[in-house]
Amino acid sequence: MSRNSAQWHAKPNLPETHYVDSSIYTSEEFFREEQEKIFNKVWIIACHESEVPNAYDYRTFQHPGGENLIIVRGDDQKVRAFYNICPHRGNTILYDPSGNAKNMTCIFHSWSFDTKGNCVDITRGTEGYQNRIDKQDVCLREVKCDTGYGGFIWVNVDDESMSLKEYIGDALGLLDECIQPEMEVFHYHKAIVNTNYKLWHDTNSEFYHDFLHYFNRITGMIQPGYYDRKYEGYKYGHASVGSMEVQYDKYAGSQKRGVGWPGLGPGGWILIDLFPGMTYNLRTSVLRLDTAIPLGANKVAIEFRGLGLKSDTPEQRAERIRDHNTIWGPFGRNLHEDLLAVHGQGIAMREGTDSKWVIQGREESSTIHDEVGMRHFYAEWSRRMGRKASAPQEQGKIEAA
Ligand code: FES
Ligand SMILES: [Fe+2]
Structure with missing residues (x-):
């Protein structure tokens, strides 16, 4: 059975923390308010x-x-x-x-x-x-x-802001040891996508969309340990996903990674999302760092950096570059799939169109397919904006989750 217009517009039968109104992705007015209340206040x-x-x-x-x-x-x-x-x-x-x-x-x-x-x-x-x-x-x-x-x-840009240390708090704790050695950027590219910056951050905040990535299904989702990864939320909207061992050799044409990373187990993968649009993504031999720079409500420039260790030998560096490009380079296995998905969201959710509710309602004991990471983000977004993400037209003081 399909739905008629009234049914399509009816609120989801979920707690209001478990869905958002799509206008938070499309309204230029909300975007200008985000610049003032969020981007001009945070690190x-x-x-x-x-x-x-x-x-x-x-x-x-x-x-x-x-x-x-x-x-x-x-x-x-x-x-x-x-x-x-x-x-x-x-x-x-x-x-x-x-x-x-x-x-x-x-x-x-x-x-x-x-x-x-x-x-x-x-x-x-x-x-x-x-x-x-x-x-x-x-x-x-x-x-x-x-x-x-x-x-x-x-x-x-806020002269009165809290310190960087206070803003980050414990959020990068899982990476503490891994980010001690001196690092070097070996890859940079930028993608400009007609979508909202939060939709990009959403893809980094939920792993349910591993269904999008054939590579992740084979090397991660069907391997032991995948469903043990736990989300943890931190103050100011940051969240981490615990490590797992990626089985690279389960993908035809791929191989076990020869180069690792100090402080990370073999095949390890740690991902940490920082509010409002930065992601540390350390996957075995490469740190990928995303920064989402919104250019409007429906346009975002995403900067991608790939980093290795400054102490790398030429051979180690070459392997890191190969590992990076295989998965995350512009012609790699995964990245364009994510870009395609959020571009699709950007097409479907345009200001004044009918697509109204975006569901973030999965609950799986805070494990990898639980959407608690996104909910944690929107709790902070709502607090800073003074608008509930599920009912943004109303304004008022909202306490931290
Ligand atoms: S020197 Fe005149 S605008 Fe800069
Ligand atoms: Fe993805």
Whole structure:
């Protein structure tokens, strides 16, 4: 039997924590509110220290709150972050995604800034401003920046925010030992998908969709230990999934992994989701790090990084790259399947369309197919937004779950 319009629109017969209203994925108004209440308040990974290894190396970063940022290493080796906005008349200072610059000079009227954010030159300054403008009053706007948890460079545009340490709490505890050695980014790519950033984070927060991945079904789902993996939720919406041993040799054409990772058992796999859109995914020989950067309610740029150990021999590195690309590279076995699925969600759930309820109702004792990870995320989302994800049109104070 199919459903008519009234039945299609009826709320699911589940607790209101077990489904969400699809408008939280499609409304541009909610998205602007998320920028203000979520992205401009929390710590976000901008890049990895190995991407700016030397003094004066920089990268630009599109912050999900809307501002473009400069991440730059000074000659004191400290990494700092600034708005990529010239204090003169608001021009973009750096256009290239990465480079090396002792001073950063705005193309418009050639004001220059050093890597500590000081204004070091105002062209024809005295002639035009006499002594009415001091260079000190036109420095760059600095953004809080910290390095940690595997050498990642984190930023927070809220000057009053809590520390990174407090924000992460115990959430990365399962990876404690694994992220001690120095690491290096060996792979970067970005996918821009017409879908909501939360739908990407959802795929990283539930394993029920292993049905999507033939590789995961063969090497994981039908192997011992798979259903023992447990979700654990942490403060501020973070969640982890415990380890299992992936049986790579069960997939034709694949082989057992020769290179492992310090602190991780053979074939081990640990995944940790950080609110609101970052995922540490350590699978046997490679750490994959996803950062979801929303560009609108229905557009997200997902940055993918693959990392190995800085101490790798050329042979070890080659194997890590091969392992990474086999599963997670743009032409690998799994990643495009996930992208296809969330792109499909982006097509089906558009503002004003009829697809109303998204169900996150599986309960399996917090094991791998339980959707408790997503529910944990939406409890935090609701708290920060002051809107229940299942009834977002109403506003009010919502306590932490
Ligand atoms: S806007 Fe940058 S120097 Fe004028
Ligand atoms: Fe997936």
